Amino acid sequence: MxxxxxxxxxxxxxxxxxxxxxxxxxxxxxxLAKVINENACNGCCQDAADQCPTGAISLN
Ligand code: SF4
Known part of the structure; x- marks a missing residue:
């Protein structure tokens, strides 16, 4: 993931x-936002990355 x-x-x-x-x-x-558990996305991280108003979230 x-x-x-x-x-x-x-x-x-x-x-x-x-x-x-x-x-x-x-x-x-x-x-400021920080990642507390990078393994807990369950699909929501893509929405967060897409909707972040400044494009600060990347998925690698
Ligand atoms: S959505 Fe983007 S700008 Fe908003 S808190 Fe999260 S990382 Fe920061």
Whole structure:
């Protein structure tokens, strides 16, 4: 399965990814998204990558 990554230099902390995939993404203390479990996508990571307003999420 593809592994998600967040480019924090692009993230604006909107929270969409954490809302779509709460087991995968979390907003850190800095207000930016980070991956907490890259193996928990269950299909939601593609939606998060597609819908992230700044294109900060990549799947590899
Ligand atoms: S959807 Fe994109 S911009 Fe929004 S918190 Fe997630 S990575 Fe950051």
């Amino acid at each position: 593809a592994k998600p990554k967040v480019d924090q230099s692009l993230c604006i902390g909107c929270g969409l990814c954490a809302s779509l995939c709460p087991d995968v993404f979390e907003l850190g203390d800095d207000g």
